[in-house]
Amino acid sequence: MNDRYSRQELFNPIGKKGQTKLREKSVLIVGAGALGASSAEALTRAGVKRIVLVDRDYVDWTNLQRQQLYSEDDARNQLPKVIAAKNRLQMINRDVEIQAHVMDMGIEEAEELISGIDLIMDATDNFETRLMINDLAQKYQVPWIYGACVGSYGISYTILPGEGPCLNCLLDKIPANGQTCDTVGIIAPAVQMVVAYQTAEALKILVEDFQAVRRKIVTFDLWENQQMQLGMEKAKKEDCPSCGANPAYPYLERKAExxxxxxxxxxxxxxxxxxxxxxxxxxxxxxxxxxxxxxxxxxxxxxxxxxxxxxxxxxxxxxxxxxxxxxxxxxxxxxxxx
CATH class of the missing domain: 3.30.310 (TATA-Binding Protein)
Known part of the structure; x- marks a missing residue:
């Protein structure tokens, strides 16, 4: 057990000091589908202290092609995703505390779950929830990592409150064409690519290596062999209602749901x-x-x-x-x- 994290500790930017920090940190993962399940597994194997999983859905047969924590038995029994995920994650690393919440997270639930959280991981399927996460992160000064994928396309962006633009600032910069996995499909490698970007950024934040955090949006299309990074510094809006000089956090208001x-x-x-x-x-x-x-x-x-x-x-x-x-x-x- 003493050498469980030895290969991670040999990586100089983490080391034993960083591993100690990981054992002190808590992560909220909103969504336990393809992105959420894979991110939860990566962070469980990395040895964080606590992972809080939130999802309203159960395991379906269509999930098994890309949602790597789940089995045929989970789909056959229609087990809630966070319960199935918790069962599997505890088999991987019992030193990590896994909290599973079967719920449709609204504003009230989000305000309760944020207590003690060091990082929020976006694994949702809609911008309503993402904008709520964004305002939650800004209000409580908690970093969060946006991620999405559909077809062979993926996108990720790390948001540090107080530095650079937030998601609300970028709404007119991010492609939002209404495509979903249920309408145009998805391939598993696109999921894993987004997860790689998200969890790499998560480790940087959790070990407090903020200089290494990527400040750009990264997008890719694996099928079309395309990849791009965009600097967003100039997109920050001083009058942004979420992160500007006088924030009102509009997506934490009931009318925004x-x-x-x-x-x-x-x-x-x-x-x-x-x-x-x-x-x-x-x-x-x-x-x-x-x-x-x-x-x-x-x-x-x-x-x-x-x-x-x-x-x-x-x-x-x-x-x-x-x-x-x-x-x-x-x-x-x-x-x-x-």
Missing amino acids: LKTAVLCGRDTVQIRPSYNREIDLEEMERRLVSHGKVRRNAYLLEVESDSRRFVLFKDGRALVHGTKNTAEAKSIYNRFIG
Whole structure:
């Protein structure tokens, strides 16, 4: 056991001093899908003190192609992802404390979970949650690492509160075309590449080697053999409501949350985004045609699959028929819309 971390300690930027720091640090990972599961495994093997995992979903057969902590038994039993992850992670390293929360993390839960956290890892599937994480990180001065992947494309960016722009500053700089793994697919190497960038940055922050932290956004497309880094220093906005001179943290306000309502007597959940967004219904039809029967007119698009019917309007509002479970409805919305 004494030489468990010996190869990591031989790496000079970490060393024994850095390993000691890792054993003092706590990481919050929001999402236990492809990115979250792999990041949690890497940090568990690295020997951090505590990992807090949050996810609302259970293991599905479609996850097994890229979500490396999970097994066929987990999918067969529909085990919540964070429970399955905790079971596996404790087999890997019992010295690491794993806290598993089966929940749809909202503002109230986020404010509770941030206590004692040294770093937040983004492994989510939607910008609503990412912007909440961003404001949470700015408010409590906790570093966080943004990451996303779809198809063969990936992106990562490290945000240090008080240094450089935050995610809110960069909203008009980051591609957000609405593609999701459920609409255009994903290959496992794209996941692992993002995880490599995220966890490398995580180790730098956790051992407090802030000089080594990358200040640029990195993007890549493995299939197209493309990679790019973009400097973001000039993107910082002094009037940014999240990190500017007078921060208001707008995404920690209730009105910023994705709004859900169970429609009386209709076994239907209505979902409204916190801001108006123009949906290209024709493009969305092309993406969703493989998910079931799709119908579209000038005002809305309808997808019928299994026992669920998903109706999307041009302003981003949606009706999810066949359920009264708001968490399930939000999950379906984010799978299709991103």
